[in-house]
Amino acid sequence: MQHSEQAPSPLALLETMMLIRAYEEALVGIAAGGSAPGTCTSVGQEAAAAGVVRALTPRDRILTNHRSAGHLLARGADPGRMIAEVLGKRTGYCKGKSGSLHISAAELGVVLTSTIVGGELSLAPGVALARTMTPGDDGIVAAFFGDGAACEGVFHESLNLAVVWKLPILYVCENNEWQAFVHRRETMPMAHVRDWAAAHGLVAETVDGNDAEAVHAAAARLAARIRATGEPAFLETLTYRTRGHYEPDDQFYVDPAELAAWQARDPIELLANRLRADGRLDDARLAQIRARVRALIDEAVAFANASPYPDTAELFTDVYA
Amino acid sequence: MPVITVNGTISQAIAEEMRRDPSVLMFGEGVATKRRELVAEFGAARVRNTPLAEGIIAGTAVGAAASGLRPIVDLLFAPFLCFAMDEIVNSAGKLRYMSGGQFKFPLVVLAMSGAGWTVGAQHNHNVEAWFVHSPGLKVVMPSSAADFKGLLKAAIRDDNPVLFFMDLALGYQSGEVPAAEHLVPLGRAATLRAGRDVTLVSYAKTVHYCVAAADTLAGQGISAEVIDLRSLKPLDEAAILASVRRTGRVVVVHEASRLCGVGAEVAALVAEHAFDALQAPVRRLTGPDTPAPSSWPLEQAFVPQADAIVAAARELVGARAYA
Numbered sequence: 001m002q003h004s005e006q007a008p009s010p011l012a013l014l015e016t017m018m019l020i021r022a023y024e025e026a027l028v029g030i031a032a033g034g035s036a037p038g039t040c041t042s043v044g045q046e047a048a049a050a051g052v053v054r055a056l057t058p059r060d061r062i063l064t065n066h067r068s069a070g071h072l073l074a075r076g077a078d079p080g081r082m083i084a085e086v087l088g089k090r091t092g093y094c095k096g097k098s099g100s101l102h103i104s105a106a107e108l109g110v111v112l113t114s115t116i117v118g119g120e121l122s123l124a125p126g127v128a129l130a131r132t133m134t135p136g137d138d139g140i141v142a143a144f145f146g147d148g149a150a151c152e153g154v155f156h157e158s159l160n161l162a163v164v165w166k167l168p169i170l171y172v173c174e175n176n177e178w179q180a181f182v183h184r185r186e187t188m189p190m191a192h193v194r195d196w197a198a199a200h201g202l203v204a205e206t207v208d209g210n211d212a213e214a215v216h217a218a219a220a221r222l223a224a225r226i227r228a229t230g231e232p233a234f235l236e237t238l239t240y241r242t243r244g245h246y247e248p249d250d251q252f253y254v255d256p257a258e259l260a261a262w263q264a265r266d267p268i269e270l271l272a273n274r275l276r277a278d279g280r281l282d283d284a285r286l287a288q289i290r291a292r293v294r295a296l297i298d299e300a301v302a303f304a305n306a307s308p309y310p311d312t313a314e315l316f317t318d319v320y321a
Numbered sequence: 322m323p324v325i326t327v328n329g330t331i332s333q334a335i336a337e338e339m340r341r342d343p344s345v346l347m348f349g350e351g352v353a354t355k356r357r358e359l360v361a362e363f364g365a366a367r368v369r370n371t372p373l374a375e376g377i378i379a380g381t382a383v384g385a386a387a388s389g390l391r392p393i394v395d396l397l398f399a400p401f402l403c404f405a406m407d408e409i410v411n412s413a414g415k416l417r418y419m420s421g422g423q424f425k426f427p428l429v430v431l432a433m434s435g436a437g438w439t440v441g442a443q444h445n446h447n448v449e450a451w452f453v454h455s456p457g458l459k460v461v462m463p464s465s466a467a468d469f470k471g472l473l474k475a476a477i478r479d480d481n482p483v484l485f486f487m488d489l490a491l492g493y494q495s496g497e498v499p500a501a502e503h504l505v506p507l508g509r510a511a512t513l514r515a516g517r518d519v520t521l522v523s524y525a526k527t528v529h530y531c532v533a534a535a536d537t538l539a540g541q542g543i544s545a546e547v548i549d550l551r552s553l554k555p556l557d558e559a560a561i562l563a564s565v566r567r568t569g570r571v572v573v574v575h576e577a578s579r580l581c582g583v584g585a586e587v588a589a590l591v592a593e594h595a596f597d598a599l600q601a602p603v604r605r606l607t608g609p610d611t612p613a614p615s616s617w618p619l620e621q622a623f624v625p626q627a628d629a630i631v632a633a634a635r636e637l638v639g640a641r642a643y644a
Contacts, residue, residue, distance in 0.1 A: 061388075092421075093420075093421070094419060094420045094421035094423070095421035095422070096421075097418055097419055097420070097421050098419050098420065098421070102416075102419055102420075104416075104419075104420040104423055104424070105423075106420070106423040106424065111387060111388075111423075111424065112383075112384060112387055112412070112416055112420075112424065113420075114411070114412060114416070116407055116411050116412075118407075119380075119407065119411065119412060121380075122376055122377060122379075122380025122381075122383070122384075122407065122408050122412070123380050123381075123383055123384035123387075123408075123412060124384060125377065125380070125381045125384060126380065126381040126382060126383055126384020126385035126386070126387070126388065126390075126392070127384040127385070127387065127388045128384075129381060129384070129385050129388075129390070130384070130385050130388030130389050130390050131388070133346070133366060133390065134389065153376065154376050154377060154380065154407075157372070157374040157376055157377035157380075158377055158380070160372060160374075160377075161371070161372060161374070161377050161381065164372065165369075317422070318417055318418045318420075318421055318422035319417070319418050319456055319457055320417070320457065320459075320480075320481050321417060321425035321426075321427075321480035321481055
């Protein structure tokens with residue numbers, strides 16, 4: 001996929017979101033069969049990944065977490081190598097040593113993925129510091145996390161250091177209302193993480209996290225500001241985790257009315273309907289995109305299934321440099 | 322050879338490596354305040370104070386190390402590492418492996434511990450074995466001024482995360498340090514005394530008590546070999562085994578507590594690989610399984626002393642050889 005500071009076409013945003021959805025639905029199917037352990041999806045949150053990642057340049061770095069498939073795919077990751085990684089195959093991005101929860105792809109600038117909630121927040125300042133100390137490097141760091149991570153102490157340590165040291169970090173909080181099995185309203189006194197970020201002195205915005213175009217516009221604006229000032233900024237995408245914490249999860253703890261209300265604002269439907277309403281998308285075009293995405297995922301699954309497992313000698317490699 | 326304090330050699334090592342390699346930088350609570358000569362020579366960007374927040378100090382070191390820098394972070398007292406465990410153990414120690422080798426983490430974590438300042442258990446807790454038990458890390462704990470310098474320089478040049486533990490009782494002790502470039506490879510023990518009858522294995526301040534014990538034992542006709550491990554991970558297994566095969570007896574001495582400590586590993590190593598050479602059971606002399614007390618006499622009683630080492634060695638040498 002292309003990365004550009006130019007606004008991507010809305011159709012590109014739509015296709016990215018559809019690819020993420022198809023990828024995660026494929027993984028849900030594989031997980032139901034018992035062979036994709038630890039799968040955490042971002043179904044319903046795709047607009048954040050598509051909108052923010054497409055606002056970055058190839059020089060930028062991304063740190064993400066256990067709900068990372070969208071960020072990787074939006075960055076152009078090969079879904080075949082991703083599924084291979086989930087299945088523990090040698091052809092995976094991490095040679096099968098990561099599994100689904102912590103896929104890094106340094107070649108794409110997706111570095112140091114951590115499944116420890118808040119782990120990416122602890123690592124982002126160092127990645128950004130290195131960029132400020134490399135002459136001629138104007139890359140910024142985008143760190144994706146959720147409202148759960150914002151309740152970790154290291155969230156505050158990270159934002160505070162980034163402000164004090166002027167580190168070029170775009171903090172992206174995907175506030176999906178769920179912290180594993182606990183609703184955000186049980187853990188925070190206010191609805192928005194932005195208030196905490198603003199208290200630390202960051203320029204902090206919230207955006208409709210299900211509107212990919214709005215997310216992209218906000219992320220592009222904040223990224224430009226970071227590049228111009230060298231100072232960190234904070235973007236909160238207000239969204240909802242429409243599937244469980246991991247697969248399988250029957251979501252018995254979720255209020256059905258709340259879930260239904262958010263599903264009615266599905267980010268893919270939202271953008272597709274908008275594009276259809278103003279004549280930029282028709283059924284034929286949509287079917288074309290759907291078929292392209294389907295073929296890509298089918299090919300990815302086949303590649304992963306056909307890939308070999310690592311040799312057991314791999315158990316002992318990559319421990320030390 | 323110049324005689325320098327341990328603290329002096331640490332400063333020398335850091336300055337020399339920062340001079341040699343522009344990717345080396347240092348930060349931590351009070352680093353820029355206390356190391357003004359480094360700020361003056363290398364600038365504020367490479368010598369930084371931080372908030373008093375060990376988690377983000379360590380995490381920032383890990384992120385920076387993966388991105389081409391070689392950070393040294395001072396986390397002050399070893400018990401404070403509890404606030405940095407995720408960053409050191411889950412990130413620095415694991416993310417190379419978990420990423421299939423995509424990243425490396427050349428960083429050094431400095432931390433002090435040990436009896437001598439009566440600072441109590443939340444400043445004095447020898448936690449080095451925790452990190453030996455965690456994959457992907459290296460752990461060193463030197464005893465002499467020359468080794469402090471040579472090991473720290475080697476640690477800074479190492480491409481892996483190194484926990485550099487400093488026995489705080491040694492900071493103001495002096496020793497001869499080579500004036501020329503001095504590097505001590507990680508993973509290599511030093512034989513400080515050669516001997517025939519018993520091997521005393523130790524690291525950090527109790528090495529000095531072993532040397533004193535060996536002197537006493539020599540006066541009593543017992544020839545003790547003293548091995549300073551220096552590195553706990555990688556552990557110089559060959560040096561330990563070779564010595565025990567010569568002497569047939571071993572006393573392991575450290576200030577950290579006994580249960581699952583480095584001494585347990587040394588004892589198991591000897592039992593597995595040199596059992597046939599043993600003429601007596603392996604003995605461990607360690608700190609007790611208590612928090613470290615503050616009161617001076619209690620704090621001293623916490624640490625295995627030279628007279629206890631002498632007694633243990635005499636007991637082993639007097640023991641009937643196995644049939």
